[in-house]
Amino acid sequence: MAVYVTGHKNPDTDSVTAAIAYAELLKAQGTDAIASMQGELNPETQAVLRRFNVPAPEIMKDAAGKTVALVDHSDLKQAPDNLSADNVVAIVDHHKIGDVTTNSPIFCYVKPVGCTGTVLKQLYDVEGVAIQPKIAGLMMSAILSDTVNFKSPTCTEEDKKAVAELKTIAAVQDTDALFMEMLKAKSAIEGIPAMDLLNRDYKDFDMKGKTVGCGQLELAALDQATPAIREALYKAMQEKKAAGGQHTVLLMLTDVVKEGTELMVLSDDASMIEGAFNTKMTGNSMWIPGMMSRKKQTIPNLQKAFGC
Amino acid sequence: MAVYVTGHKNPDTDSVTAAIAYAELLKAQGTDAIASMQGELNPETQAVLRRFNVPAPEIMKDAAGKTVALVDHSDLKQAPDNLSADNVVAIVDHHKIGDVTTNSPIFCYVKPVGCTGTVLKQLYDVEGVAIQPKIAGLMMSAILSDTVNFKSPTCTEEDKKAVAELKTIAAVQDTDALFMEMLKAKSAIEGIPAMDLLNRDYKDFDMKGKTVGCGQLELAALDQATPAIREALYKAMQEKKAAGGQHTVLLMLTDVVKEGTELMVLSDDASMIEGAFNTKMTGNSMWIPGMMSRKKQTIPNLQKAFGC
Numbered sequence: 211m212a213v214y215v216t217g218h219k220n221p222d223t224d225s226v227t228a229a230i231a232y233a234e235l236l237k238a239q240g241t242d243a244i245a246s247m248q249g250e251l252n253p254e255t256q257a258v259l260r261r262f263n264v265p266a267p268e269i270m271k272d273a274a275g276k277t278v279a280l281v282d283h284s285d286l287k288q289a290p291d292n293l294s295a296d297n298v299v300a301i302v303d304h305h306k307i308g309d310v311t312t313n314s315p316i317f318c319y320v321k322p323v324g325c326t327g328t329v330l331k332q333l334y335d336v337e338g339v340a341i342q343p344k345i346a347g348l349m350m351s352a353i354l355s356d357t358v359n360f361k362s363p364t365c366t367e368e369d370k371k372a373v374a375e376l377k378t379i380a381a382v383q384d385t386d387a388l389f390m391e392m393l394k395a396k397s398a399i400e401g402i403p404a405m406d407l408l409n410r411d412y413k414d415f416d417m418k419g420k421t422v423g424c425g426q427l428e429l430a431a432l433d434q435a436t437p438a439i440r441e442a443l444y445k446a447m448q449e450k451k452a453a454g455g456q457h458t459v460l461l462m463l464t465d466v467v468k469e470g471t472e473l474m475v476l477s478d479d480a481s482m483i484e485g486a487f488n489t490k491m492t493g494n495s496m497w498i499p500g501m502m503s504r505k506k507q508t509i510p511n512l513q514k515a516f517g518c
Numbered sequence: 519m520a521v522y523v524t525g526h527k528n529p530d531t532d533s534v535t536a537a538i539a540y541a542e543l544l545k546a547q548g549t550d551a552i553a554s555m556q557g558e559l560n561p562e563t564q565a566v567l568r569r570f571n572v573p574a575p576e577i578m579k580d581a582a583g584k585t586v587a588l589v590d591h592s593d594l595k596q597a598p599d600n601l602s603a604d605n606v607v608a609i610v611d612h613h614k615i616g617d618v619t620t621n622s623p624i625f626c627y628v629k630p631v632g633c634t635g636t637v638l639k640q641l642y643d644v645e646g647v648a649i650q651p652k653i654a655g656l657m658m659s660a661i662l663s664d665t666v667n668f669k670s671p672t673c674t675e676e677d678k679k680a681v682a683e684l685k686t687i688a689a690v691q692d693t694d695a696l697f698m699e700m701l702k703a704k705s706a707i708e709g710i711p712a713m714d715l716l717n718r719d720y721k722d723f724d725m726k727g728k729t730v731g732c733g734q735l736e737l738a739a740l741d742q743a744t745p746a747i748r749e750a751l752y753k754a755m756q757e758k759k760a761a762g763g764q765h766t767v768l769l770m771l772t773d774v775v776k777e778g779t780e781l782m783v784l785s786d787d788a789s790m791i792e793g794a795f796n797t798k799m800t801g802n803s804m805w806i807p808g809m810m811s812r813k814k815q816t817i818p819n820l821q822k823a824f825g826c
Contacts, residue, residue, distance in 0.1 A: 298615075307609070307620040315614050318628035336644050 212242040213299055214270050215279040217326075218288035221247040223255045223355045223392070227348035228281035228326040229267050231341075232302055235330070236279070238339045243279070246270035248290055254355065257395030261388075262347035262380070273297055282326040284308035284318075304329055324362060324369040327352035331372040346379035351392060359389040393430035393467070400434070404442035408450065408461060415509060417516035420457035423450065424512075426504050428464050432472055435463050440474070444494060447476045458483060463495075464502060471501040473508075486515035520550040521607055522578050523587040525634075526596035529555040531563045531663040531700070535656035536589035536634040537575050539649075540610055543638070544587070546647045551587070554578035556598055562663060565703030569696075570655035570688070581605055590634040592616035592626075612637055632670060632677040635660035639680040654687035659700060667697040701738035701775070708742070712750035716758065716769060723817060725824035728765035731758065732820075734812050736772050740780055743771050748782070752802060755784045766791060766820075771803075772810060779809040781816070794823035 215233040217225020229245045236243035245267035251259065259266055270276070274292035279300040285308030286293060295311050301318040304326050321329045327349035334341050341349070353373050357365035360373075377385055399407055412425035429435065435443070447459045458477035465471070474495045477483050489496040501507045523541040525533020537553040544551035553575035559567065567574055578584070582600035587608035593616030594601060603619050609626040612634050629637045635657035642649050649657070661681050665673035668681075685693055707715055720733035737743065743751070755767045766785035773779070782803045785791050797804040809815045 295614075301615070304623055306603075306622050307606075307618065307624060307626055309617065309619055310615065311617055312615040315612055315630035316628065317630060318615055318626055320624065320626035322623035322625060332644075336640075 211277050212244050213277045213279050214244050214246045214273070215281060216246045216248060216267075216270055216290060217281050218283035218285075219248045221249050221255070222252060223258055224326050224352040225282040226251065226255045226267060227258065227352040228302065228330060230264060231327070231330045231345050231349050232279060232281050232300075232333075233267075234342065234345050235334055235337065235339055239337065244268065244270075252396075253398055254392050254396040257392060258348060258351040258355075261351070261391065262344040264344055264348060280310065281330075284310045284320070286310055302326060302329055302333065321368070322366075324365045325353040325356035325372075327356070327376075328366075328369045328372040331376060332368070341376070341379050343380050346376040347382060350376040350380055350382065350385065351388060354385060354389045355392055359386065390430055390467070394434060397427075397429050397434065397466075399427065399429070399439060400436075404439070404446040405449065407439075408443060408446045413504075414454070414456065415512070417457070417512060418518055420516060421454070422458045422460070422512055422516070423454065423456045424460040424462065424504055424508060426462040426464055428466050430465075430467060432463060432465050432468075435472075440495075444474065444476070447474065451476055460508070462501070462504060462508060466502075469502060470497060470499040471508075472497050473501070482515055483512075486511045519585050520552050521585045521587050522552050522554045522581070523589060524554045524556060524575075524578055524598060525589050526591035526593075527556045529557050529563070530560060531566055532634050532660040533590040534559065534563045534575060535566065535660040536610065536638060538572060539635070539638045539653050539657050540587060540589050540608075540641075541575075542650065542653050543642055543645065543647055547645065552576065552578075560704075561706055562700050562704040565700060566656060566659040566663075569659070569699065570652040572652055572656060588618065589638075592618045592628070594618055610634060610637055610641065629676070630674075632673045633661040633664035633680075635664070635684075636674075636677045636680040639684060640676070649684070649687050651688050654684040655690060658684040658688055658690065658693065659696060662693060662697045663700055667694065698738055698775070702742060705735075705737050705742065705774075707735065707737070707747060708744075712747070712754040713757065715747075716751060716754045721812075722762070722764065723820070725765070725820060726826050728824060729763070730766045730768070730820055730824070731762065731764045732768040732770065732812055732816060734770040734772055736774050738773075738775060740771060740773050740776075743780075748803075752782065752784070755782065759784055768816070770809070770812060770816060774810075777810060778805060778807040779816075780805050781809070790823055791820075794819045 215229045217229050226247050233243040233245035247267045248271050251266055271290055272292055273290040277299050278297050281302045284301050284303050295313045298312050299316050303320045304323050350373050353369050357369050408425045414421050414423045451459045461474040463472040472495050475483050487498050523537045525537050534555050541551040541553035555575045556579050559574055579598055580600055581598040585607050586605050589610045592609050592611050603621045606620050607624050611628045612631050658681050661677050665677050716733045722729050722731045759767045769782040771780040780803050783791050792798055795806050
């Protein structure tokens with residue numbers, strides 16, 4: 211009976227690519243294995259699979275009657291439905307030890323590193339199995355994603371070493387560029403209605419009797435907001451202001467890589483907003499370096515300007 | 519804070535030697551570690567530690583306030599008291615996955631092989647740490663013990679490979695002889711009162727109104743029962759028969775290696791007992807090849823002879 215290899219519910223890039231990479235390892239060792247996942251691909255993982263030309267795993271939500279290998283989790287809550295102590299045959303993970311138990315001895319390999327991809331890279335090496343270039347690409351992408359391009363506090367030297375070795379196998383020169391591709395896929399805004407984008411993370415605030423609305427979009431790069439998208443966003447801001455009667459409607463286009471925000475402004479008193487951030491607008495927006503947090507940076511500056 | 523490495527409750531040779539071997543691995547990698555155990559050494563493990571000149575681990579029964587690495591188990595019931603999800607930092611095992619959980623990612627390495635010693639051998643290799651000869655001797659002894667000298671159905675090719683490599687490191691030529699030493703230590707009868715030995719696994723059976731008592735001692739070799747011990751055992755059988763009024767009192771000295779039993783006989787009708795097993799006595803005993811089980815072999819033969 212084939213082993214279904216699966217990551218956790220709400221699959222992310224590590225869960226999906228680890229299922230593929232571990233299934234390939236098992237197959238290389240003579241075990242019939244099927245890569246699977248418990249839900250649809252997110253935009254980042256879609257981009258990664260497309261980038262390395264690997265098909266998506268099949269959807270598998272119910273473990274009843276199946277033989278299952280778990281990757282990227284060991285918690286029953288995150289596992290497929292009807293998983294029992296009789297049908298788990300392996301666990302490969304990098305999280306805390308969860309509540310999955312078994313009735314027989316199985317293979318279990320968990321390491322306190324940043325990504326399951328790193329654990330799998332080491333497992334391939336221990337087992338002496340060569341990693342296919344496209345599979346190396348997937349594992350490397352997962353590590354970049356989970357460690358936020360090595361910036362996460364969960365990132366270890368082992369993660370960095372794994373990427374250094376995997377990039378050679380995958381023949382990928384620039385891992386920063388790969389990370390940026392993933393980030394852009396994750397924060398993609400093209401094709402989404404402008405009002406949905408404005409509302410994605412929008413709040414109205416009371417400023418001494420005046421209402422100031424502020425939305426925020428996190429982007430990998432400002433150029434994701436093309437002139438056409440900006441125009442549509444500005445129209446959405448106008449519609450919102452017309453309907454809601456706000457004194458000011460703002461939209462933060464936050465560049466998470468450059469660490470700053472382009473603030474789009476529609477206000478009854480634009481010069482007051484310029485004053486709040488001590489910056490002049492170009493057209494209907496201003497670039498504010500270092501501004502990342504609406505709660506900790508944008509709103510306090512506005513409150514000060516409005517005399518709150 | 520030093521990591522206490524411990525095996526399960528009622529420690530056996532694998533639990534004790536795995537605690538020592540994993541503590542040594544951690545120390546070689548710069549982690550302060552203390553080998554520990556949850557109870558006294560059994561006779562087999564005593565012999566193994568003496569053979570390789572390694573001191574016994576310290577006793578540690580309460581995990582409160584300690585940092586703990588578990589070897590040879592992952593079940594809370596078998597773990598030290600007051601173990602919590604916060605103080606386990608590693609698991610190395612070869613059993614089914616138990617109910618120990620953690621609050622942070624830890625190292626967990628479990629393989630479906632015959633012995634934790636085999637998992638540790640592989641871990642030393644993966645980590646590139648040289649195994650000290652005496653530690654190799656301990657790990658090898660554990661594998662021989664857990665796999666019953668490779669005869670257990672739980673024994674894998676990986677266990678055999680590990681012993682083949684460990685015996686070279688430990689400079690042990692004859693693993694069969696080492697296994698025999700352990701078996702003798704485990705089945706040691708010297709110094710134990712004869713009546714205790716007779717009663718160790720003794721039962722009275724009704725045979726058509728006559729009482730037949732039968733005890734059994736499992737031995738690595740018949741010569742463990744020296745002439746002096748046999749004389750004392752025979753006296754104990756006489757005492758028991760005088761006190762209990764049995765028609766016959768038997769004691770099976772079962773050689774688990776040669777697979778046969780020397781049956782000591784004290785009977786009101788010794789020739790009937792000889793007839794039951796179609797064998798003549800030499801002195802007060804007879805050798806019955808292939809006889810291992812009281813329940814499945816000895817008693818059915820007697821019942822037939824007594825006309826039950």
